[in-house]
Amino acid sequence: xxxxxxxxxxxxxxxxxxxxxxxxxxxxxxxxxxxxxxxxxxxxxxxxxxxxxxxxxxxxxxxxxxxxxxxxxxxxxxxxxxxxxxxxxxxxxxxxxxxxxxxxxxxxxxxxxxxxxxxxxxxxxxxxxxxxxxxxxxxxxxxxxxxxxxxxxxxxxxxxxxxxxxxxxxxxxxxxxxxxxxxxxxxxxxxxxxxxxxxxxxxxxxxxxxxxxxxxxxxxxxxxxxxxxxxxxxxxxxxxxxxx
Amino acid sequence: xxxxxxxxxxxxxxxxxxxxxxxxxxxxxxxxxxxxxxxxxxxxxxxxxxxxxxxxxxxxxxxxxxxxxxxxxxxxxxxxxxxxxxxxxxxxxxxxxxxxxxxxxxxxxxxxxxxxxxxxxxxxxxxxxxxxxxxxxxxxxxxxxxxxxxxxxxxxxxxxxxxxxxxxxxxxxxxxxxxxxxxxxxxxxxxxxxxxxxxxxxxxxxxxxxxxxxxxxxxxxxxxxxxxxxxxxxxxxxxxxxxxxxxxxxxxxxxxxxxxxxxxxxxxxxxxxxxxxxxxxxxxxxxxxxxxxxx
Numbered sequence: 001x002x003x004x005x006x007x008x009x010x011x012x013x014x015x016x017x018x019x020x021x022x023x024x025x026x027x028x029x030x031x032x033x034x035x036x037x038x039x040x041x042x043x044x045x046x047x048x049x050x051x052x053x054x055x056x057x058x059x060x061x062x063x064x065x066x067x068x069x070x071x072x073x074x075x076x077x078x079x080x081x082x083x084x085x086x087x088x089x090x091x092x093x094x095x096x097x098x099x100x101x102x103x104x105x106x107x108x109x110x111x112x113x114x115x116x117x118x119x120x121x122x123x124x125x126x127x128x129x130x131x132x133x134x135x136x137x138x139x140x141x142x143x144x145x146x147x148x149x150x151x152x153x154x155x156x157x158x159x160x161x162x163x164x165x166x167x168x169x170x171x172x173x174x175x176x177x178x179x180x181x182x183x184x185x186x187x188x189x190x191x192x193x194x195x196x197x198x199x200x201x202x203x204x205x206x207x208x209x210x211x212x213x214x215x216x217x218x219x220x221x222x223x224x225x226x227x228x229x230x231x232x233x234x235x236x237x238x239x240x241x242x243x244x
Numbered sequence: 245x246x247x248x249x250x251x252x253x254x255x256x257x258x259x260x261x262x263x264x265x266x267x268x269x270x271x272x273x274x275x276x277x278x279x280x281x282x283x284x285x286x287x288x289x290x291x292x293x294x295x296x297x298x299x300x301x302x303x304x305x306x307x308x309x310x311x312x313x314x315x316x317x318x319x320x321x322x323x324x325x326x327x328x329x330x331x332x333x334x335x336x337x338x339x340x341x342x343x344x345x346x347x348x349x350x351x352x353x354x355x356x357x358x359x360x361x362x363x364x365x366x367x368x369x370x371x372x373x374x375x376x377x378x379x380x381x382x383x384x385x386x387x388x389x390x391x392x393x394x395x396x397x398x399x400x401x402x403x404x405x406x407x408x409x410x411x412x413x414x415x416x417x418x419x420x421x422x423x424x425x426x427x428x429x430x431x432x433x434x435x436x437x438x439x440x441x442x443x444x445x446x447x448x449x450x451x452x453x454x455x456x457x458x459x460x461x462x463x464x465x466x467x468x469x470x471x472x473x474x475x476x477x478x479x480x481x482x483x484x485x486x487x488x489x490x491x492x493x494x495x496x497x498x499x500x501x502x503x504x505x506x507x508x509x510x511x512x513x514x515x516x517x518x519x520x521x522x523x524x525x526x527x528x529x530x531x532x533x534x535x536x537x538x539x
Contacts, residue, residue: 054427078430090428092421094537095414103418106411107430150429 003066005030005158005189006051011060011070013050019058020046022213028158028206033180033190035200035221037234038210044193045087047210048160051191052084053077064158079107083156085147087163087193093136097127097146100135104150120149123179141172148179159183161192165199177203197234201225247505250382255504256497261389261458263496264396268451269469270476270488271403272444278420278483278536279433279440282335282343283474286327286350288466289358290445294320294452295461296358299369302456307372309391316453317446324445328438337423351470359463366460373457392454399450400489406443407485408538416440420483420536468512475519479529485538487531494518 004027014020021043028034036044049055051062053074062070069077074084092100101120105113121128124145130138135146144164151159161180165173173196181203184190194200201207207224209217217224224230269291276284297319301312327350335343377386406413415436419426426433452466459465476495480487495515503511522530531537 052427054424073432074427075430075432084428086424086428090422090425092418092425094421095417099414102411103414103425103431104429106415106418110411147425147428150425154430 004028005032005065006191007061007063008047008051009061009063011047011050011062012058013055013060014046014058015055020213021050021210023060024210024213024215025060026208026215026218028189028191030157030189031184031187032205033184033192033203034206034208035197035204036191036193036208036210037197037224037230038216039233042210043213044210045162046213048084048162048191048193049086051160052082054084075107078154078156081155081157082160083151083154083158084160085151085162085164088166089143090147091135091143091150094134096132096134097130097138098132100146100150101127101153104153107154116153116155120152123152123182124149140167141169141175144168144172144176145179152183156188158189158191161190163193163195165194165196173199198225251504252501254383254385255500257383257385258389259497259500260493261393261496262500263493264393265451265455266469266472266476266496267489267492268396268399268447269473270480270492271400271485272447273470273473274477274480274483274485274488274536275416275440275444277477279416280332280335280343280437281337282332282340282347284441284444285344285347285470286354287347287444287448287473288468288470289351289354290320290323290448290466291452291455291469292358292461292463292466293323293354294449295369295456295465296362296367296452297449298453298456299367299461302369302371307370309371309373309388312371313395313450313453316456317449320449320452321442321446324442324448325438327445328441332437332441333434351467355463355467362463364463366462369456369461371457386458388454388457392458395450395454399447403443403447403485404538407536412439417536417538472515475515479519479522481529481531483536484529484531485536487529487537491530
């Protein structure tokens with residue numbers, strides 16, 4: 001397969017009657033990691049939700065492996081291979097880790113559950129240790145790992161991650177980034193929104209910069225990282241010095 | 245004042261049966277609330293439909309109890325499916341006020357259509373068991389009362405297994421616990437909501453069928469039940485299923501005792517006095533709230 005894994009063509013999406021992301025276009029190459037950068041309210045999460053189909057889509061095209069998916073409900077997109085891990089505590093808090101993983105298998109035939117769960121436990125052995133614990137009683141980092149595992153059960157070929165390192169210790173953040181790299185190395189295309197821009201850019205091939213719902217900049221991750229505007233706005237650069 | 249212990253035992257046994265039937269209604273209400281975040285004010289009418297279906301099925305089935313119960317449950321599930329597919333499916337989770345009007349409207353319409361078709365005359369329902377029962381000393385309990393209680397208890401056992409051990413039931417708890425995570429794993433909220441409404445209707449159908457031989461069947465029999473069931477769901481901790489069952493059993497007992505020792509008027513008010521007392525002392529209900537907990 002030579003075409004891009006995901007093509008966004010003039011995507012306009014939002015909530016209710018308010019388009020937030022406007023005319024956003026980009027292509028993601030298969031197996032690449034792309035970081036989506038932007039300030040609060042720039043529309044990063046809105047764009048991820050639009051790709052998975054959990055908000056209002058106004059216009060444009062979303063082509064997944066060449067197929068238009070913009071009018072499909074989320075469960076259909078999931079079956080096609082788009083996985084989405086929303087921001088923060090997106091699990092079933094009053095269910096055990098085991099039950100959460102079972103729910104992650106919801107779209108798989110019953111015969112495939114055991115093997116899929118075995119596989120993600122191989123990726124995240126911590127889950128076996130927490131097997132009977134309710135997800136709501138796990139630490140923030142463990143919950144993040146659980147949520148990623150729940151989506152990886154289905155072996156998506158496109159993984160959308162919204163703030164996977166939010167609220168984690170620096171060491172846990174490093175673990176999450178390493179995991180994302182490992183997933184991408186197996187051929188999965190990753191689009192990640194991260195508050196830790198520096199860390200995310202380190203593992204990314206490309207970067208997309210959003211401002212007020214529109215694409216502001218796009219390019220290889222190290223190019224974007226070295227752009228003075230990006231350094232100043234997102235990398236906690238020398239704001240005091242340059243402001244003078 | 246001396247209390248005849250046998251009388252007290254009799255009242256207690258009656259209270260348990262009543263409580264289990266209340267629990268069937270309250271659990272269905274909690275199930276629908278958990279999945280759809282709406283209160284189904286037509287819930288009492290589903291019970292009434294079950295009781296009416298029982299009253300028609302019994303003579304048609306030669307007074308055989310179990311086939312008639314099956315017919316009543318099926319009829320009520322179909323009624324639930326029709327209500328869901330025509331009306332509830334259009335409600336969005338944030339439209340709570342609209343859901344009150346829609347379900348209250350359904351309740352009033354169903355009540356009056358049944359009254360128009362079958363009049364408000366109480367229907368007395370006879371079964372193959374008649375008034376037979378078990379006699380222990382001076383205590384007598386009819387078979388229909390015992391069977392009603394046992395059927396309710398078995399239904400809760402099955403419900404527990406379904407909610408805990410099947411993907412069908414787990415998906416209901418999943419939506420109740422985290423709507424976005426449910427979408428993340430590919431659950432279709434409408435399918436699960438439909439399942440929950442039909443399942444809850446089936447529980448109402450069982451309650452109505454079990455109640456029909458125990459009390460006169462009238463179009464209005466479910467009318468006040470919904471408010472009681474609503475109170476029970478709140479007392480039990482909104483969305484907590486065992487909580488609702490325990491609250492319902494407690495109410496059945498309290499009502500039965502009050503009815504046995506005081507004027508009957510107090511019986512109807514008991515649940516609301518309890519609800520106010522519980523909410524004053526423990527604003528979140530007696531049990532841990534929400535998330536469709538099973539334990």
